[in-house]
Amino acid sequence: MTTRTPEDVLAGVLRIAVGGVEKIVPTLPIRATREWQASLGSTGDSFSPKDVDDWTPADASDFSSLSLDVILGAVVAYDRTGALGGREWLEEHADPAQLFTAAQQMAEVAFPFAEDTRMFLVALVVQSVVGSSPPSSTNGPSPIGASRRRPSSRPSTRAS
Numbered sequence: 001m002t003t004r005t006p007e008d009v010l011a012g013v014l015r016i017a018v019g020g021v022e023k024i025v026p027t028l029p030i031r032a033t034r035e036w037q038a039s040l041g042s043t044g045d046s047f048s049p050k051d052v053d054d055w056t057p058a059d060a061s062d063f064s065s066l067s068l069d070v071i072l073g074a075v076v077a078y079d080r081t082g083a084l085g086g087r088e089w090l091e092e093h094a095d096p097a098q099l100f101t102a103a104q105q106m107a108e109v110a111f112p113f114a115e116d117t118r119m120f121l122v123a124l125v126v127q128s129v130v131g132s133s134p135p136s137s138t139n140g141p142s143p144i145g146a147s148r149r150r151p152s153s154r155p156s157t158r159a160s
Contacts, residue, residue, distance in 0.1 A: 016102045026083070039077055
């Protein structure tokens with residue numbers, strides 16, 4: 001992992017090596033960082049997981065391909081200025097390890113309180129590719145249409 005120099009931190013830039021070239025990418029301001037964070041973990045494609053022992057080569061290939069697409073999308077979304085050359089350039093020139101390193105550098109700036117940004121980024125990618133099941137909750141209206149209990153109008157403690 002590349003450590004940012006104090007000058008790069010002051011200038012608000014990341015030095016990202018892709019395709020044999022070092023490129024300078026401006027870091028995102030807070031509002032844009034929030035938008036970028038919100039966009040992570042949401043893709044149109046999804047992978048239906050099954051026990052890894054039952055994976056076929058096609059399953060492994062599908063997971064790998066979707067994971068790479070998620071990382072590429074995250075890197076392109078972070079690079080609002082196009083300093084990295086855009087999606088097409090990256091697909092033609094960057095290798096997967098360079099792309100992951102770029103995403104990790106971006107995540108280190110966007111999630112400064114994450115202790116292990118590599119694992120944090122991996123978790124976001126897996127969540128994005130595999131998806132997550134909707135949360136289970138007992139709050140809210142009954143799915144079968146039963147009426148809800150009305151709150152008591154009596155105070156819960158006796159007055160002294």
